[in-house]
Amino acid sequence: MNTTADTSCTTADLEQVLGDAHDRDNPLGFRAVLEADERGEILPEGEKALGSFGFNAEFVPRRLGGRLVDIERLMLMMRTLSRRDPTLALGYGFTSYISGSAMWTSGNENQQRRMADILLGGGKTAAGYNELAHGNDFTRTDLAATTHGDRILINGRKQIVNNFGRADAVVLLARTGEGPGNRSHSHLFVDLVDGPADRVDRDVRYPTVGLRGCLIGGAEFTDYPVPADAPIGPVGGAMETVLRAFQTTRAVLPGMMVGTSDTLLRTVTRFALDRKLYGRRVAALPHARATLVGAFLDLLAGDCLSTVACRALHVLPGQTSVLTAANKYLVPKVLHRSSHALGTVLGANSYLRDGTYGIFQKFARDLPAITFAHANASVCQATMLPQLPRLAATSWLRAPRPPKDLFELDAPLGDIDYGALELTSRGADHLTAMLSHPGTRAQLPDAAARLVELLLTDLADLRERCLALPPSEHSVVAGRAGFALADRYAQLAMAASCLGIWQHNQHSDDAFLREADWLTGALHRIAARLGHDLGALPDSTEQRLFDELIFREKNHEGFDLGRPQLSLA
Amino acid sequence: MRASTSAVRSYRSPDVKAYPNPYPYPDQKPLPTNFHTLHISRSLLMSDLTTDISTDVSTAATVETVRTWLTERVAYFLDVTPQDIAHDGLLVEIGLDSVYALTLCGDVEDEYGILVEATLAWDHPTIDALTAHIHSELGAR
Ligand SMILES: Cc1cc2nc3c(=O)[nH]c(=O)nc-3n(C[C@H](O)[C@H](O)[C@H](O)COP(=O)(O)OP(=O)(O)OC[C@H]3O[C@@H](n4cnc5c(N)ncnc54)[C@H](O)[C@@H]3O)c2cc1C
Numbered sequence: 020m021n022t023t024a025d026t027s028c029t030t031a032d033l034e035q036v037l038g039d040a041h042d043r044d045n046p047l048g049f050r051a052v053l054e055a056d057e058r059g060e061i062l063p064e065g066e067k068a069l070g071s072f073g074f075n076a077e078f079v080p081r082r083l084g085g086r087l088v089d090i091e092r093l094m095l096m097m098r099t100l101s102r103r104d105p106t107l108a109l110g111y112g113f114t115s116y117i118s119g120s121a122m123w124t125s126g127n128e129n130q131q132r133r134m135a136d137i138l139l140g141g142g143k144t145a146a147g148y149n150e151l152a153h154g155n156d157f158t159r160t161d162l163a164a165t166t167h168g169d170r171i172l173i174n175g176r177k178q179i180v181n182n183f184g185r186a187d188a189v190v191l192l193a194r195t196g197e198g199p200g201n202r203s204h205s206h207l208f209v210d211l212v213d214g215p216a217d218r219v220d221r222d223v224r225y226p227t228v229g230l231r232g233c234l235i236g237g238a239e240f241t242d243y244p245v246p247a248d249a250p251i252g253p254v255g256g257a258m259e260t261v262l263r264a265f266q267t268t269r270a271v272l273p274g275m276m277v278g279t280s281d282t283l284l285r286t287v288t289r290f291a292l293d294r295k296l297y298g299r300r301v302a303a304l305p306h307a308r309a310t311l312v313g314a315f316l317d318l319l320a321g322d323c324l325s326t327v328a329c330r331a332l333h334v335l336p337g338q339t340s341v342l343t344a345a346n347k348y349l350v351p352k353v354l355h356r357s358s359h360a361l362g363t364v365l366g367a368n369s370y371l372r373d374g375t376y377g378i379f380q381k382f383a384r385d386l387p388a389i390t391f392a393h394a395n396a397s398v399c400q401a402t403m404l405p406q407l408p409r410l411a412a413t414s415w416l417r418a419p420r421p422p423k424d425l426f427e428l429d430a431p432l433g434d435i436d437y438g439a440l441e442l443t444s445r446g447a448d449h450l451t452a453m454l455s456h457p458g459t460r461a462q463l464p465d466a467a468a469r470l471v472e473l474l475l476t477d478l479a480d481l482r483e484r485c486l487a488l489p490p491s492e493h494s495v496v497a498g499r500a501g502f503a504l505a506d507r508y509a510q511l512a513m514a515a516s517c518l519g520i521w522q523h524n525q526h527s528d529d530a531f532l533r534e535a536d537w538l539t540g541a542l543h544r545i546a547a548r549l550g551h552d553l554g555a556l557p558d559s560t561e562q563r564l565f566d567e568l569i570f571r572e573k574n575h576e577g578f579d580l581g582r583p584q585l586s587l588a
Numbered sequence: 589m590r591a592s593t594s595a596v597r598s599y600r601s602p603d604v605k606a607y608p609n610p611y612p613y614p615d616q617k618p619l620p621t622n623f624h625t626l627h628i629s630r631s632l633l634m635s636d637l638t639t640d641i642s643t644d645v646s647t648a649a650t651v652e653t654v655r656t657w658l659t660e661r662v663a664y665f666l667d668v669t670p671q672d673i674a675h676d677g678l679l680v681e682i683g684l685d686s687v688y689a690l691t692l693c694g695d696v697e698d699e700y701g702i703l704v705e706a707t708l709a710w711d712h713p714t715i716d717a718l719t720a721h722i723h724s725e726l727g728a729r
Contacts, residue, residue: 158686200680201689201710258686259707405691409698442706443690445697490665490688 028072028086030099030583036072037103039588040282049378052104056381057372061110061232065103069111074100075138078116080123081434083135089432090267091329094274095581102278102577102585105385106232113275114181117146117393118190120264121206124437125252130208137187145186147177147209147238155398157192157261158200162240164193164207166247173209173243183236184221187212192261195254204257207249218243229384262340263440268393269343270332273350274325276389277318279382280354281578284314286379287361288572290368293375302569307364309555312564313544314357315578320517320541321350322579327425327450327516333432334425336439338447341406345509348399351390353513358383400505404492406444407508411485413446415478420456421449426516426523428580453515454478459522464535466557470542474514477549481507510545517541520580529582536563649700649726655719661695662715675715684709696722 038045045051046064055062077096079085087093093116100108115138122134137144153159162175173193183189189209196203211219221238252260288311291302301307328346331339362369362383368376369383390396424430453459454475460468485504492501521538531537539560547553555561568578577583655675663670666683673682679689689709696704702725705711712718 198678198680200678200713201686201707202713258710405688406694409691409694443694446694 028076030095033072033074033096033099034583034586036068037099037586039586040103042588045588047103049103052107053373053377053381055104056106056231059226059231061234062104062107065107066111069100069107070141073139074111075115075141078119079135079138083131084139085135088434089329090270090332090435091274091326091432094271094325094329097271097275098278098281098579099583100278101275102281105276105279105382105388106230108275108278109181109230109388110233112143112182112233113272114146115144116271117265117268118144118188120267120437121146121190121260122208122251123435124264124440125206125256125260126208127251130248130251133210134188134208142187143182143185145180145183145189147180147183147189147191149177149179150175151178155395158204158258160192160194160204162191162193164191164195164205164245164249169247170244171207171247171249173207173240173245176237176239178223178237179225179235180237182234183238184224184234189238190251192257195250201258202255205254206251206257206260207245208251209243209245209249214243214245227388229381229386229388231384259442262442263437265394266339266343266440267332267435267437269347269399270325270328270339272389272393273321273346273354274329276351276354276386277322277325277579279386279389280314280318280321280357283358283361283379283382283386284311284318284568284578285572286376286382287311287314287365288568290365290376292569292572301364308565309561310360310364311568312540312556312561314361315564315568316537316540316544317353317357318578319537319580320513320545321353323516323520323541324513325350326428326580327519330425330432331421331450332435332440334422335447335449336436337441338444338449339440340442341403341410341444341448342450342512344394344399344402345505345512347394348396348403348505349509349513351386352396355387355390358386397502400502400509403505403508404501406446407485407504408488409446410444410448410508411482414448415451415482416455418447418449418452420452420459421519423523425450426519428520428524428527450512450515450519451478453518453522454511459518462522464539466560467535467539467542470539470546471514471518473546473551474511474542474549477507478511481511507549510549514542514545517545531567531582532580534563536560537567540564649723651719651723654722654726655715657699658715658718658722661692673715675719677715678713679709679715680713686710700726702726 037047040049042048043050047062047068051064052062076086077093078087080087097108097113100111119134119138122131126134134144148157150160150162152161162173162177164171164173173191177183177191188211191207191209193205193207194203195205219238219240221236223237225235225237227233227235291307291311292300294301302311324346328339328343331342362379365376365379368374369379371377372380454471455478460471463471481504488501488504492498517538521535524532527533540556543553543556571578571582575585575587577585659670659673659675662679662684663673665688680686690706693704693706693708696702696708700722704722704725708721709718712721
């Protein structure tokens with residue numbers, strides 16, 4: 020097996036493969052993407068191109084011959100894809116990585132190699148968790164695996180599972196013990212190519228509102244035999260594996276969707292520049308401008324939190340159980356909201372299924388799926404909530420600042436170590452120390468410093484409220500007040516991420532990133548969401564941000580932190 | 589201290605206010621509106637840092653005191669009296685969900701000053717089993 024895999028393929032190479040999005044003759048351009056969506060298909064040329072690119076290698080650790088190094092790289096690769104077509108990103112697909120993450124976390128060498136071989140050979144693996152009857156309530160999973168002599172027999176159903184119908188193998192969450200407890204389930208690695216096809220029915224396809232081309236399927240197993248070595252990790256250990264592995268997927272998905280938001284923002288920016296009303300361009304109307312700038316800021320802030328969540332898996336792996344949940348909770352929500360606001364600017368064109376701006380409605384339909392698929396917003400809040408009192412007592416207003424590698428965009432991260440991820444943070448939260456540390460605030464320009472002080476009073480207030488939270492408010496049955504605390508925590512984590520990214524990239528050659536306008540604007544929006552009545556952004560800040568937005572659109576640069584060059588025919 | 593906010597308002601951008609706080613605190617206090625002039629005193633940063641970490645009681649911990657503490661903790665969580673908790677009953681069956689089971693490890697660490705696996709309550713699923721485990725961990729220190 021090749022152990023010195025070629026990781027030199029970059030997001031720029033991938034963008035090159037995808038070609039000019041707006042070129043109507045590009046078989047991977049928006050026109051083709053829209054047509055495939057109308058047909059309910061994954062863009063066929065896209066799947067071919069990704070096959071040649073060996074995209075599956077991105078899901079496989081280098082050690083096993085793939086190109087998966089750090090999680091930030093995976094996120095940026097997925098973002099590049101989802102800027103072009105979220106259906107392709109998921110459909111080709113990201114669920115091969117979701118199933119892989121459980122395998123790389125807990126599988127033995129032999130199992131890991133088998134899965135790596137499937138993926139590196141261009142195959143697909145499905146992540147078989149969901150059962151319609153139980154949804155997020157994994158511990159009630161019914162699909163059963165029972166031992167009979169030297170074999171295990173699988174009985175039961177999985178539903179709403181991406182690519183199940185065409186997967187070569189599936190990682191199944193199966194019941195291996197009685198009762199709803201946390202030791203009653205195991206992951207099984209199930210070969211679907213060599214197994215008996217007559218014992219599994221996977222013909223079903225669930226039509227969806229967004230991601231319409233994705234082959235969302237399911238399966239029903241009847242006495243389906245698998246060898247005794249099918250369990251991944253110790254029998255009864257599935258919940259532990261999930262709590263580690265899914266930290267990585269919760270880090271990637273929101274960061275991936277930043278690419279989808281990029282296209283939504285770009286489409287509306289182009290519209291605002293093209294369309295004239297009342298003798299001026301829509302871009303010159305104050306409301307439209309403010310909306311565009313707001314969406315740009317939300318995108319940057321979303322990128323900050325999701326980038327920090329990815330990097331934290333490497334830099335602060337003990338602290339990511341809460342942070343990745345905050346990321347998966349807040350970033351999709353913020354991006355989803357901004358897509359609504361952008362839709363109001365696009366007006367009737369946001370409703371048309373073809374034409375110059377037709378891509379908007381498709382992406383706007385695709386985007387929300389990420390909010391509820393793979394741990395929805397409330398589940399993520401319920402994951403953060405029980406840990407908040409201990410974070411409050413142990414870390415808030417007193418923890419040391421995190422290492423600068425957490426934020427430095429050019430600092431290398433090395434290979435992801437799934438074993439280093441912890442199930443709980445044990446009260447440690449260094450990220451929010453960015454808000455409380457006087458050294459950080461001292462470097463800020465006035466406008467941003469005042470916002471940070473305001474957010475710091477929020478953190479102090481949140482701390483008191485979390486310390487006073489009765490234990491009955493920590494669980495899934497917590498009331499609105501408890502969930503509000505989790506929301507506020509996530510907002511503050513986003514603010515701290517923005518601050519850290521700004522402070523620790525002052526060596527960047529991107530002047531926009533070094534300047535504080537985006538930081539002030541991003542913090543302003545976060546503070547507004549926290550209920551502070553701040554009115555509008557200062558004119559000069561808005562102007563600077565608007566100019567940058569237009570500059571990037573005209574120069575075909577991404578709107579995210581890395582401002583990647585986009586392909587041009 | 590209450591200052592006018594007129595200096596910071598222009599309302600030219602209704603968008604900023606389009607989505608007010610999605611989850612306001614039900615009892616939300618008025619927040620400082622004078623953010624331009626607000627200064628955080630060091631006392632806010634450093635005072636009032638009460639911690640919940642108890643004094644080290646582990647040396648005195650007997651099987652009985654561990655059991656009593658655990659029972660009270662679980663009863664407090666479930667909002668029942670300690671007498672309602674069967675020491676040999678499965679915690680998940682009496683309503684201790686998986687997430688709280690994870691945080692129980694934090695309570696144990698804070699109370700006894702030892703490090704325990706996050707999955708403590710998964711592997712020792714009753715009060716009696718937890719008691720035996722914690723007690724032996726305390727003895728092993
Ligand atoms: C496009 C798409 C692709 C998918 N692909 C896959 C796949 O490949 N594999 C797979 O296994 N699944 C897949 N799914 C399924 C997905 O994982 C489920 O949607 C997810 O598990 C959530 O279940 P549910 O939507 O049925 O919500 P439910 O669990 O039924 O929840 C309903 C509501 O109850 C509340 N709630 C639930 N749990 C909690 C909690 N812990 N705390 C507080 N409130 C809570 C929330 O308000 C939630 O919205 C996919 C879904 C979609 C849409």
